[in-house]
Amino acid sequence: MAQPDSQEIGDATTAVHSQPDSKTRRYDRQLRLWAASGQSALESSRTLVISASATSTSILKNLVLPGIGHFTLLDADAVSPADAGNNFFLNGYSSIGKNKAEEAVPLLTELNESVDGKAEVKPIDEVLQTDEGRNWVKSFSLVIAHNLSQDTLDTLSKLLWDGLGNPPLIVVRSAGFLADFFIQFHEQCIIEPHSETFPSLRLTRPFPALAEWANSTDYDKLDPTEHAHIPFPIILVKATEKWKAEHDGQLPKVYAEKQAFKAAIRDLQKKMDEENFDEAEAQAWRISGEVPVPSEIKSLFALTPLVPASSSSSTNGSSVSEQSNAAFHTLLQTLKLFVESPEGPGCLPLTSTLPDMHTDTESYVRLQRMYKEQAGKEAALFKKILKANFPDTPVDDGMVDLFVKNTHHVNVLRGKRWGAWEEDKSAVASSLESDPRETATHLALSALSNLQSKGIDVTADALRADILTRLPPNTELPEEMTNAVGELERSPTADVPNTAAFLGGMIAQEAIKMITKQYVPVKGYCVVDLVESWTGVVGA
Amino acid sequence: MNGNSTSSDWDGRYFHVDQILDKPGPRTDPSFLAGDGVKDFLRNQCKILVIGAGGLGCEILANLALSGFKDIHVIDMDTIDISNLNRQFLFRQKDVGKPKATVAAEFIMNRVPGVQVTPYYGKIQDKDEDYYMQFNLVVCGLDSVEARRWINATLVNMVDPENPESLKPLIDGGTEGFKGQARVILPTVSSCYECSLDMLNKPTAFPICTIANTPRLPEHCIEWASVLEWPRVFGDKKLDTDDPEHIGWLFNHALKRAKEFKIEGVTWSLTQGVVKNIIPAIASTNAIIAASCCNEAFKIATSSAAYLNNYFMLIGTDGVYSYTFEHEQRKDCPVCGGESLDISIKKDWTVERLIEMLVEKQDIQIKKPSLSTPTKQIYLQAPPQLEQATRPNLEKKVSELVEDGGDITVTAASLPFNLSLRIKYI
Numbered sequence: 010m011a012q013p014d015s016q017e018i019g020d021a022t023t024a025v026h027s028q029p030d031s032k033t034r035r036y037d038r039q040l041r042l043w044a045a046s047g048q049s050a051l052e053s054s055r056t057l058v059i060s061a062s063a064t065s066t067s068i069l070k071n072l073v074l075p076g077i078g079h080f081t082l083l084d085a086d087a088v089s090p091a092d093a094g095n096n097f098f099l100n101g102y103s104s105i106g107k108n109k110a111e112e113a114v115p116l117l118t119e120l121n122e123s124v125d126g127k128a129e130v131k132p133i134d135e136v137l138q139t140d141e142g143r144n145w146v147k148s149f150s151l152v153i154a155h156n157l158s159q160d161t162l163d164t165l166s167k168l169l170w171d172g173l174g175n176p177p178l179i180v181v182r183s184a185g186f187l188a189d190f191f192i193q194f195h196e197q198c199i200i201e202p203h204s205e206t207f208p209s210l211r212l213t214r215p216f217p218a219l220a221e222w223a224n225s226t227d228y229d230k231l232d233p234t235e236h237a238h239i240p241f242p243i244i245l246v247k248a249t250e251k252w253k254a255e256h257d258g259q260l261p262k263v264y265a266e267k268q269a270f271k272a273a274i275r276d277l278q279k280k281m282d283e284e285n286f287d288e289a290e291a292q293a294w295r296i297s298g299e300v301p302v303p304s305e306i307k308s309l310f311a312l313t314p315l316v317p318a319s320s321s322s323s324t325n326g327s328s329v330s331e332q333s334n335a336a337f338h339t340l341l342q343t344l345k346l347f348v349e350s351p352e353g354p355g356c357l358p359l360t361s362t363l364p365d366m367h368t369d370t371e372s373y374v375r376l377q378r379m380y381k382e383q384a385g386k387e388a389a390l391f392k393k394i395l396k397a398n399f400p401d402t403p404v405d406d407g408m409v410d411l412f413v414k415n416t417h418h419v420n421v422l423r424g425k426r427w428g429a430w431e432e433d434k435s436a437v438a439s440s441l442e443s444d445p446r447e448t449a450t451h452l453a454l455s456a457l458s459n460l461q462s463k464g465i466d467v468t469a470d471a472l473r474a475d476i477l478t479r480l481p482p483n484t485e486l487p488e489e490m491t492n493a494v495g496e497l498e499r500s501p502t503a504d505v506p507n508t509a510a511f512l513g514g515m516i517a518q519e520a521i522k523m524i525t526k527q528y529v530p531v532k533g534y535c536v537v538d539l540v541e542s543w544t545g546v547v548g549a
Numbered sequence: 550m551n552g553n554s555t556s557s558d559w560d561g562r563y564f565h566v567d568q569i570l571d572k573p574g575p576r577t578d579p580s581f582l583a584g585d586g587v588k589d590f591l592r593n594q595c596k597i598l599v600i601g602a603g604g605l606g607c608e609i610l611a612n613l614a615l616s617g618f619k620d621i622h623v624i625d626m627d628t629i630d631i632s633n634l635n636r637q638f639l640f641r642q643k644d645v646g647k648p649k650a651t652v653a654a655e656f657i658m659n660r661v662p663g664v665q666v667t668p669y670y671g672k673i674q675d676k677d678e679d680y681y682m683q684f685n686l687v688v689c690g691l692d693s694v695e696a697r698r699w700i701n702a703t704l705v706n707m708v709d710p711e712n713p714e715s716l717k718p719l720i721d722g723g724t725e726g727f728k729g730q731a732r733v734i735l736p737t738v739s740s741c742y743e744c745s746l747d748m749l750n751k752p753t754a755f756p757i758c759t760i761a762n763t764p765r766l767p768e769h770c771i772e773w774a775s776v777l778e779w780p781r782v783f784g785d786k787k788l789d790t791d792d793p794e795h796i797g798w799l800f801n802h803a804l805k806r807a808k809e810f811k812i813e814g815v816t817w818s819l820t821q822g823v824v825k826n827i828i829p830a831i832a833s834t835n836a837i838i839a840a841s842c843c844n845e846a847f848k849i850a851t852s853s854a855a856y857l858n859n860y861f862m863l864i865g866t867d868g869v870y871s872y873t874f875e876h877e878q879r880k881d882c883p884v885c886g887g888e889s890l891d892i893s894i895k896k897d898w899t900v901e902r903l904i905e906m907l908v909e910k911q912d913i914q915i916k917k918p919s920l921s922t923p924t925k926q927i928y929l930q931a932p933p934q935l936e937q938a939t940r941p942n943l944e945k946k947v948s949e950l951v952e953d954g955g956d957i958t959v960t961a962a963s964l965p966f967n968l969s970l971r972i973k974y975i
């Protein structure tokens with residue numbers, strides 16, 4: 010008899026036949042989230058972190074542990090007694106006087122030997138002054154900056170905004186219990202958002218094999234066991250056909266109709282405990298939710314690809330992220346053609362994943378095969394359309410498969426330049442009305458950064474005066490502003506350990522989302538208040 | 550400056566934290582003793598207990614140490630596994646197999662001079678009320694519901710209204726993938742862990758008949774191998790989910806069954822995930838939740854700012870979404886509520902059926918409950934003689950043993966509390 014090990018199962022995903030290697034075991038708990046594709050994206054990423062503060066090293070810790078490819082930590086300053094007291098990635102007292110980045114990097118790389126880390130002992134302002142330095146900054150896949158002075162931040166954010174292929178920039182600001190952060194990016198194409206909703210099962214427009222199964226099912230000819238095991242999609246396809254025949258081809262729309270539709274399913278039950286019919290009734294909502302193309306996907310069809318700014322100084326051709334975004338747009342256009350194609354189903358491609366349901370093994374496996382076969386056919390049509398219409402655009406086959414699998418949930422985010430939102434004072438003012446605590450905290454942090462850059466004493470009055478310049482004349486500051494301003498006056502330069510650790514986790518989550526293009530990063534300014542323990546978003 | 554660089558505070562060491570401690574903010578309670586008073590309490594008097602030295606625990610220990618807590622105790626019963634290293638950042642490859650509590654404590658004391666971390670490698674249940682009474686605060690970073698219920702009930706039971714010192718704030722954190730939550734529990738005063746039991750995700754349980762007769766998913770085949778096939782082949786030999794040979798055996802048998810039923814998708818990783826009930830875990834989410842817990846511990850210990858009232862929930866999968874709200878105490882909470890829980894059952898329900906319900910009901914979830922009324926024992930799980938003596942009652946109708954509106958007291962060996970049920974018949 011053959012050993013189970015040598016059995017073939019016919020699916021590449023079952024190829025893991027023995028205990029995984031030590032790398033897979035080490036990363037097991039995260040591979041269950043972002044899989045090998047996410048891991049390999051992390052491993053080929055290169056992150057630059059500017060300033061070796063407690064917040065910065067906390068962020069890096071959470072990127073080194075999951076295994077990013079490379080990081081550079083840039084800081085020209087020496088470790089102060091204060092740094093030695095609040096930064097876990099320094100050697101306490103004995104680090105005082107030595108360079109911050111050089112002290113921190115070995116303690117960070119020690120966390121994961123597969124990560125390459127480098128300390129860069131240079132002032133960022135000096136780096137940004139030369140072409141060589143600017144190109145070096147642009148060569149990373151992600152740049153993160155904590156509490157930079159306002160002028161430096163302006164220069165850096167403009168440099169990185171100028172060119173579609175430049176790395177995204179995460180700007181982090183914090184003082185005491187308050188903080189905010191912002192991701193500057195042109196475009197983020199998300200191929201695997203890990204949505205928790207199931208894609209359409211194609212119940213209202215059944216593909217031939219599914220329709221055939223439904224048609225050939227005669228409830229009266231089945232024995233009680235068979236009757237209790239008809240899979241719910243078959244019941245719903247039949248019920249939908251019947252309803253449409255009796256209602257001029259329309260689906261149940263209003264509440265009373267939906268209730269009547271459910272009642273019709275209930276009436277089919279031969280015994281009270283037929284769970285498959287209960288399930289069909291519970292899943293009946295799918296019928297009215299099935300549209301050929303969800304509106305979020307339709308709006309992606311209308312997106313025009315970004316055109317490089319006229320002043321783009323990108324000299325070394327298009328970057329990896331630019332190429333992958335271009336490929337994504339090609340796939341979106343192909344998807345539009347697929348939906349319009351007379352050869353196609355007139356809707357998004359079928360996904361082969363089925364939810365579990367009350368039925369017997371044979372029926373489930375049969376249904377699963379049916380969905381898989383049809384999904385395969387539609388994927389082949391998708392590829393045919395891609396090849397016919399975009400013969401010169403090379404798209405990686407794995408990316409095409411992933412895209413086709415996720416067409417119900419793919420997403421494109423368009424970002425803003427750092428600071429662009431604040432240029433529209435009336436938008437800021439209306440945000441201050443609708444989201445007073447978030448907007449107040451954000452404005453107070455901007456004011457703090459401005460005062461510190463100019464060497465002005467941080468007092469509540471100075472902060473308020475600065476904030477007023479950021480709003481239309483005669484704007485009244487809400488009570489929430491007193492809270493934000495008071496906290497910043499109390500602790501204007503405090504990088505406290507808990508806030509640093511909190512931000513370390515938040516920024517690393519966002520960095521991972523940006524790098525893997527899985528899950529959805531935050532748009533706008535994410536504001537954090539650790540007095541009342543809330544987060545919020547403004548300026549999205 | 551002090552010449553001894555590893556054991557004493559140096560000037561400026563607490564520059565960052567002291568900005569918070571030297572003066573109040575707009576939302577700080579007037580009772581805050583800014584300056585030396587609060588610093589002395591935090592650094593010389595406050596004693597804090599950390600339960601769990603895993604994903605959250607490692608982060609919690611580091612944050613507390615940097616924040617200025619100097620007398621920290623940590624309990625953990627686990628040893629270090631290679632799959633911990635992607636997030637439990639106080640452990641290295643060379644530490645695999647060693648107790649988490651001990652390694653974590655040593656690491657913190659080396660990195661943050663002057664902090665005393667006292668480890669205990671064992672179970673929280675090994676310790677009694679006297680032990681827990683010595684702490685000012687308890688921070689909990691556990692992945693076990695059972696252990697959390699135990700410490701929650703223990704701390705609630707310890708509260709003596711005559712003695713304010715007996716009220717130990719419990720700060721609890723938990724994560725799953727990109728999601729997590731942190732909460733502050735003031736035993737008897739605010740909603741406790743037991744009060745919110747129904748907020749837990751229902752664990753996926755596969756019906757035995759599906760596993761035995763109509764498998765559809767690869768998970769069903771794996772459950773078949775572990776729940777039915779393993780005991781059939783090995784009898785009483787215990788399945789060790791950490792033993793690769795055992796997992797290998799399950800994997801091979803699950804695969805064979807999957808092939809027989811033409812089911813796809815049985816992998817080693819899925820087998821391990823199902824039998825160990827693995828929850829995805831990453832460093833960044835643990836960092837956020839641990840920081841939130843420590844921030845609350847710091848604010849409670851110092852009164853430097855208002856603390857969380859009382860629940861913070863974070864979802865990082867789609868943008869950054871968080872929700873801060875006050876979870877309400879349940880009057881019929883078996884731990885902190887005092888009132889009995891009303892249960893309506895059919896008149897023909899047997900005791901066995903009632904027990905089944907107690908095990909499954911989201912807000913009760915008591916494994917192996919023993920039942921009694923003020924006057925008689927209905928069913929006791931232990932000792933064996935009493936179990937045997939009360940076993941015939943399992944078949945009896947509850948209505949034959951308890952009158953309408955009567956009370957049943959439910960106890961379980963694993964939980965230090967009694968649940969009082971008021972039975973109504975429908």
Ligand SMILES: [Zn+2]
Nearest residue numbers: 741744882885
């Ligand atoms: Zn309670």
